[in-house]
Amino acid sequence: MTKMGVNGPAVSVPAEREVFGDVLKAWFARNGWPQSITEAWAKSCGSPGPWASQISPAINYKLDPKAAFFVSLANFNQAVAERNVLSVTNERVRNLLLKGEPLCHDSGVPFAAEDFFKLFVGLLEPPAEYLGEPEPSRPVSEVEALRKEMDELKALLRKQQQG
Secondary structure: EEEEEOOOOEOOOOHHHHHHHHHHHHHHHOOOOOHHHHHHHHHOOOOOOOOHHHHHHHHHOOOOHHHHHHHHHHHHHHHHHHOOOOOOHHHHHHHHHHOOOOOOOOOOOOOOOHHHHHHHHOOOOHHHHHHOOOOOOOOOHHHHHHHHHHHHHHHHHHHHHOO
């Protein structure tokens, strides 16, 4: 992909970086997660990331990560897979994480640090469910996430009142 530079000629973005960003973007969108959800999780359990300031550039093809980013992203993914999010004190964030699904291989095995790295450098194809999506939907904003959760709670309350 070629992008126009701020002060001049176009800047080429490696295709692998686009795939990585698009997969993260689609994964967050499918789970209804705002970009800040990894940071909320990291702060709650003392993890060194992944930070929202890393997720945003990653989904916009601009992140030049260090190895620790892939490790922390895998730790986040594993916490989602194991539903190990009880340390998250913000109830809304904890519920979003409990409803979320980890990023997995086609076999159902959650991505580990080396898998995220291999996806980033183009040594691993994304899971089939993420292939062929021309333009994945964007991660939801905090406001959109709150509205969605509020709608779900209203529906649950109506159901309880009827039953």
